Amino acid sequence: MDYNVIRCARAILHVTNLEASRRFYVDTLGFIETESDEEHIFLRGLEEHNHHSLLLKKSDKPVVEALGYKVSSEHDLEALALLFEKEGYPTKWIEKGEQHAMGRALRVNDLSGLPLEFFAEMDTVDRLLQRYDLYKGSRMQRIDHFNCAVPDVEAAYDFYKEKLGFACSEYTETSEGSIWAAWLHRKQNVHDVAFMNGKGPRLHHIGFWLPDQLSLIHTCDVLAASGYGESIERGPGRHGLSNAFFLYLRDPDGHRIELYSGDYLTSDPDFEPIRWDINDPMRQTFWGHAAPDKWFTEASSVLHVHTGKEVPIQAAKLKQHKPTFVI
Amino acid sequence: MDYNVIRCARAILHVTNLEASRRFYVDTLGFIETESDEEHIFLRGLEEHNHHSLLLKKSDKPVVEALGYKVSSEHDLEALALLFEKEGYPTKWIEKGEQHAMGRALRVNDLSGLPLEFFAEMDTVDRLLQRYDLYKGSRMQRIDHFNCAVPDVEAAYDFYKEKLGFACSEYTETSEGSIWAAWLHRKQNVHDVAFMNGKGPRLHHIGFWLPDQLSLIHTCDVLAASGYGESIERGPGRHGLSNAFFLYLRDPDGHRIELYSGDYLTSDPDFEPIRWDINDPMRQTFWGHAAPDKWFTEASSVLHVHTGKEVPIQAAKLKQHKPTFVI
Amino acid sequence: MDYNVIRCARAILHVTNLEASRRFYVDTLGFIETESDEEHIFLRGLEEHNHHSLLLKKSDKPVVEALGYKVSSEHDLEALALLFEKEGYPTKWIEKGEQHAMGRALRVNDLSGLPLEFFAEMDTVDRLLQRYDLYKGSRMQRIDHFNCAVPDVEAAYDFYKEKLGFACSEYTETSEGSIWAAWLHRKQNVHDVAFMNGKGPRLHHIGFWLPDQLSLIHTCDVLAASGYGESIERGPGRHGLSNAFFLYLRDPDGHRIELYSGDYLTSDPDFEPIRWDINDPMRQTFWGHAAPDKWFTEASSVLHVHTGKEVPIQAAKLKQHKPTFVI
Amino acid sequence: MDYNVIRCARAILHVTNLEASRRFYVDTLGFIETESDEEHIFLRGLEEHNHHSLLLKKSDKPVVEALGYKVSSEHDLEALALLFEKEGYPTKWIEKGEQHAMGRALRVNDLSGLPLEFFAEMDTVDRLLQRYDLYKGSRMQRIDHFNCAVPDVEAAYDFYKEKLGFACSEYTETSEGSIWAAWLHRKQNVHDVAFMNGKGPRLHHIGFWLPDQLSLIHTCDVLAASGYGESIERGPGRHGLSNAFFLYLRDPDGHRIELYSGDYLTSDPDFEPIRWDINDPMRQTFWGHAAPDKWFTEASSVLHVHTGKEVPIQAAKLKQHKPTFVI
Structure with missing residues (x-):
């Protein structure tokens, strides 16, 4: 491979009301607003440069x-x-200057239909990691990962491993030996992207990194005090898978974000991916708690890179399966 | 009043398997085992003298x-x-020496039928508060409160306030203006005892004090790693009522304990009890999470002080009511 | 005793620059500013009513x-x-209305010369305990205690115990058996007031209660990021005495405040005061760290209730003694 | 470069009393003892495989x-x-089987005289990351970095960057523009190795990764309660440099270890090394605290790979400089 994907780096979400989004992300969760105009809000975490x-x-x-x-x-x-062209996925270039603060970008819908973007250059800004006087809400540090529902996890898994150079840290297997879900990374923690078997392509959530467990708890308190109790969808809790401490929120448009702290170093080539049985109740929540139904069924649709239309959603290849302990 | 009830001080629970209880309370939760014999285990927290x-x-x-x-x-x-005798509740004395480590004790079933015990003297032992080398599991510090389901909360509330000198810190009111639940204290935090409208008399849970929020999270992790995932019934979360961070567990016999950290100082006579509407979703869990059904329906039966038989359970005076957000 | 001192309740500090004080206490430490005018700033903690x-x-x-x-x-x-009159300490009344937000107040210089004020009534305001959206900086919850340097600790100890009804939780003893320092409480934690042998009467510090240890650490980070690194005088660390986690700051005028979290319940009359040897290195800092010299030598002068002049400072009765491990 | 150094992976320390070391590292700090015999103790952290x-x-x-x-x-x-041979540093091979649990290893004294070892293979064992029932003391997760005093930091910096492929995350510069100290990494956090100007070659400390700030505080409490108060040399505190929360300990032989939590992701090639002025008081301790003198002067000698003798210590190239704020 003569390319090096460094990490999950940014997401572009369409939202219906920028003011509502700002109140949620900036005023309440404490994301840093780098810039904004009437059509955009650009957000980052405290350690991001x-x-x-x-x-x-x-x-x-x-x-x-x-x-x-x-x-x-x-x-x-x-x-x-x-x-991508060789593999049959038509690409699209967005030249430097066409997107604010960005260098040249390559876009392509991957084999699952997910709209990917690759770029080498983005403007740099002041890191605010030691501007503790600006810390508020969730104290979000940086983007961590994407989690996507796709119809054929094994196909995605193979492509990302073999063609894009991702490594697998953990995966869930059905009793028949199929990969139900996989956590894949380029940077040295659990994942930059995870694929879960499900109707797709859809974005299940974007994961953001928090400095510690108490920041997640405080986030719940701040959300509740700010009238966002219903935005708390699941957690806080411990994932068996990844070992991270998690909290799932729904933003004002229903996009799901995960606040996430923990996991571990995955630098070693001899690290063996951790296998979880799909029926292991500790996989989803180490403590055994059930996730609400909508966590399993709802996700965000994605756009086609070329048409700008929503990518049609296809049924999952593996039979829909919700662990029995959820009932 | 020429008596001074200091605080909630000890509970006596019957359990069916002392070894199973020890594995849960001592080996896993880290309660300190002061002493034991073939019929008893005596437990305390790290700060208790x-x-x-x-x-x-x-x-x-x-x-x-x-x-x-x-x-x-x-x-x-x-x-x-x-x-108590004057109010028509027959009392029973247990002389010093009859109970291990205890001075003379007065027992009586109160107006709700709850088996109370009062005592002025118990053996003292080394406080282990600064024996950090012994801290493990939940790092439990001390007993905090009893929570009881009783058929007539207002009657209990009146008796404890007027006859026993308790003060009310917070209460839940129905839309008809009846007291659905009340948090009453003698020591200077939110409660020594709470009464909730329900079939009773039953002990809903015993609350134990933990030093901080992370101790509750670590307790979940330790329980799950020790095979006690199913013992975690509810939480961790924030109570709107009391503002405490909570975790509810079921012990091997089904007795419910709450691990509890937070609340506030209630020293002031001009502190106005905080009123919660029974339909306020933030009352039970500040973050809006639902409690599982069994948290509302299951509780421990109590014994009659004189007969040693279970006190018959009576229907609640107020119509059973589960907040609609729980459904 | 036919009076009931509830707790340490407020301090009145003279400061030279209200704007500088506001930047320190409100903007940086997150104290709640209830009200202010050109001559006063009224501050409270998040749980105070x-x-x-x-x-x-x-x-x-x-x-x-x-x-x-x-x-x-x-x-x-x-x-x-x-x-006080009977004991020979001339008192002074300040009628309701003379002090903003206050009922009638009694002032008197005590046997050490400390300017005490007693009051039963102060305006009530909204408690902000669950307004987590307003939490910032230190997340200060409430005032906790005064710590004073006095020339004769034993005399103060006796007066507060016998005349004012305080109980002793912990004390430091010299090798000759004199009380070097004493922690005395009315509310049910370690202290409302402590007396340390030293030139006095002087206020060594006011202690404020924080919800947890991480709030102290975050306070250091925020202070440093806000240019107040030099305000951090000592800590964070663990006191052997009281077991509390502490941080000492100097405000813009040099008044010392302690941010404090931890200690324990002192409700029980059979709780035996804990004795510390003055040469025990774990007494001051459980971890053995030395405090800086100025922590031992500097403190705030106090005013005479009747003259409004500074109370002359007298030498300590016991020989100045700094634990050898500090050298 | 056709080799890939993954990360700092193990240190070999000579100690004079294995039982004393075990009591410190295993019984008190909670390091996991994988194996031991009469001459060795093999230790690891909770997440290490x-x-x-x-x-x-x-x-x-x-x-x-x-x-x-x-x-x-x-x-x-x-x-x-x-x-190394080409650069003039004679190497030594230790064949697989000669060292317990290890594959083939290459040893060489680097340009500063530090005894390096490179290996690709070590036995794998069970990761204990989710065995929370085994967590105790410091909850140490994994080795993080080496910090070395060397006479010529710039020479070391150049060699590690240009020959070994390390990247610089942060560095300290003298007012003359010389590199006083440098933090270099292969894995994606602040460092695998740091070089500080000083008499050397010596190992200043080994850094171990902890899961959160409270684990460092609890470690202090456990050390103090276990009689190791004097082992706490510096901290806990926040490094300006690296932003990590730190605690420095001296083991029973005087080897220094750092317990460390925090820092940040360094995955990006466009991340600009952060420059610190040697006179910036926030560099060493963000909160402005001074480190004790011995933290600056004491360190462990190292052995020559070929002779097994101590490598002679040479004077630092840059004049010894201790920030003025330390005085």
């Missing part, structure tokens, strides 16, 4: 425009374009 | 023998006996 | 005007006035 | 035998051997 990791665009419908990955260099973009 | 705050007695059936309150002096016991 | 617990008055010199205790009723004030 | 990250060898003198780095493959070892 790039311009933004979450771009909210005003639109009629809450969908996902792109899931962005940072690569090492412009050359990597060219090489990735070649790969 | 009295011999025990939880006495487990081997028995055929998991019931509650007594809810113990500490008073200032022997004289207080005499005065309380007079009060 | 009374109007203020710290009153800053603009003045030429940073001194202490009064250390205020709340009592149960107006009657208690009368009884206390009788006591 | 390799056999050990700290090897204690019984010896007459407390010195450092080797600082071990993991590489991707056997091939990398060959390539690294070629590099």
Whole structure:
């Protein structure tokens, strides 16, 4: 492979009301607003040195425009374009200057239909990691991962491993030996992207990194005190899978975000992916708690890179399966 | 009033398997085992200077023998006996020496039928508050409160306030203006005892004090790692009522305990009790989470002080009511 | 005793620059500003239901005007006035309305010369305990205690125990068996007031209660990020004495405040005061850290209740003694 | 570069009393003892899947035998051997089987004289990350970094960057523009190794990763309660440099270890190293606290790979400089 995908780097979400989004993300959760105009809000975390990791665009419908990955260099973009074209996925270039604060970007819908974006360059800004006087709400540090529902997890798993160089940290297997879900990483923690068997392509959630467990608890308190109790969908709790401490929220448009703290270092090539049985009740929540139904069924639709239309949703290849302990 | 009830001080629970209880309370939750024999385990928290705050007695059936309150002096016991007798509640004395590590004790079933015990003297032992090398599991510090389901909360509320000198910190009111539940204290935090409208008399739970929120989270992790995932019934979460961070567990016999951290100082006579509407979703869980049905329906039966038989359970005076958001 | 001192309730500090004080206490530490005018700032903590617990008055010199205790009723004030007069300490009344937000107050310099104030009534305000959206900086919850340097600790100890009804939770003893320092409480935690042998009368610090240990650490981070690194005088660390987690700060006028979290319940009359040897290195800092010299030598002067002049400072009765491990 | 150094992976320390070391590292700090015999104790952290990250060898003198780095493959070892030989540093091979639980290892004293070891293979063991029932003391997760005093930091910096492929995250510069200290990483956090100007080569400390800030505080409490108060050398505090929360301990032989939690992700090639002025008081301790003198002056000697003798200590190239705020 002559390209190096560094990490999950930014998401572009369409939202219907920028003011409502600002109240949620900035005023309540404490995301840093780098910049904004009448059509966009550019958000980042406290340790991020790039311009933004979450771009909210005003639109009629809450969908996902792109899931962005940072690569090492412009050359990597060219090489990735070649790969995707060769594999039969038509690419699209967005030249530097066409997107605010961004260098040249490559977009393509992957084999699952997910709208990917690759870029090597984004404006840099002041890191605020030690501006503790600005810490508020969730104290969000940085974007961590994307979690996507796709109809064929094994196909996605193979492509990301073999073609894009991702490594698997953990996975869930059905009793028949099929991969039900997989956690894949380029940076050295549990994941940059996870795929779960389900109707898709859809974005299940974007994961953001928090500095510690108490920040998640305080986030719940702040949300409740701010009238956002109903935005708390699941958690806080401990994932068996990844070992992270988690909290799932729904933003004013229904996009799901995960606040996430913990996991572990995955630097070693001899690290064996951890297998979880789909019926293991500790997999989803280490403590055995059930997730609400809508956590399993609801997710955000994604746009086609070329048409700008929603990508049609297909049935999952593996039979819908909700662990029995959830009943 | 010429007696001074100091605080909720010990509970006596009947359990069916002392070894199973020890594995849960001592090995996993880290309660300190002061002493034990073939019929008893005496447990305490890290800051407690009295011999025990939880006495487990081997028995055929998991019931509650007594809810113990500490008073200032022997004289207080005499005065309380007079009060109860005068109010029509027959009392029973257990002389010093009859109960291990205890001075003289007065027992009586209160107006709700709850088996109370009052005592002024219990053996003292080393406080282990600064023996951090012994901290494990939940790091439990001390007993905090009893929570009881009773058929007539207002009657209990009146008796405890007017006859026993308790103060009310918070209460839940129905839309008709009846007291649905009340939090009453002698020591200077939210409660020593709470009464909730329900079939009773039953002990809903015993609350134990933990030093901080992370101790509750770690307790969940330890329980899950030790095979006690199913013992976690509810939480961790924030109570709107009391503002405490909570976790509800079921012990091997089904007795419910609450691990509890937070609340506030209630020293002031001009502190106005906080009123909660029964339909306020933030009352039970500030973050809006639902409690499982069994948290509302299951509780421990209590014994009659004189007969040693279970006190018959009566229907609640107010119509059973579960907040609609729980459905 | 026919009066009931409830607790340490408010301090009145003279400060030279209200704007500088506001930037420190309100903007940085997150104290709640109940009200202010050109001469005063009234501050409180998040759980307090009374109007203020710290009153800053603009003045030429940073001194202490009064250390205020709340009592149960107006009657208690009368009884206390009788006591002090009888003991030879001339009292002074400040009628309701003369002090903003306050009922009638009794002032007197005690046997050490400390300017005490007693009051039963202060305006009530909204408690902000569950307004987590307003939490910032230190998340200060409530005033906790005063710590004073006095020339004769044993005399103060005796007066507060025998005349004012305080109980001793912990004390430091010299090798000759004299009380070097004592922690005395009315409310049910370690102290409302502590006396340390030293040149006095002086206020060593006011202690404020924080909800947990991480709030102290975050306070350090926020102070440093806000340019107040030099305000951090000592800590964070663990006191052996009291077991509390502590942080000592100097405000812009040099008044010392302690941010404090932990300690324990002191409700029981059979609780034996804990004795510390003055040479025990774990007494001051359980971890063995040394405190800086100025922590031992600097403190705030106090005003005379009747003259409004500074109370002359007298030498300590016991020889100045700094534990050898500090050298 | 046709080799890939993955990360700092194990240290070999000589200690004079294995029982004393076990009491410190295992019984008190909670390091996991994978195995031991009469001459060795093999220790690891809770998330580590390799056999050990700290090897204690019984010896007459407390010195450092080797600082071990993991590489991707056997091939990398060959390539690294070629590099070092070519650069004039004589290498030494230790064949698989000669060291317990280890594959083939390459040893060499680097340009500063530090005894490096590279290996691709170590036995794997059960990760205990979710065995929360085994968590105790510090809850140490994994080895994080080495910090070394070397006479010529710039020479070391150049070699590690240009020859070994390390990236610089942060550095300290003198007013003359010389690099006083540098933090270099291969894995994606602040460092695998840091070099500080000083008499050397010496190992200043080994850094171990803890899950959160409260684990450091609890470690202090446990150490104090276990009689190790004097082992606490510095902290807990916040480093300006790296932003990590730190605690420095001295083991029974005087080897220094750092318990460390925090820092940030360093995955991006466009991350600009952060420059600190040597006179910035927030560099060492963000809160402005001084470190004790011995933290600056004491460190562990290292052995020569070929002779087994101590490597002679040379004067630092830059004039010894202790920030003025430390005085």
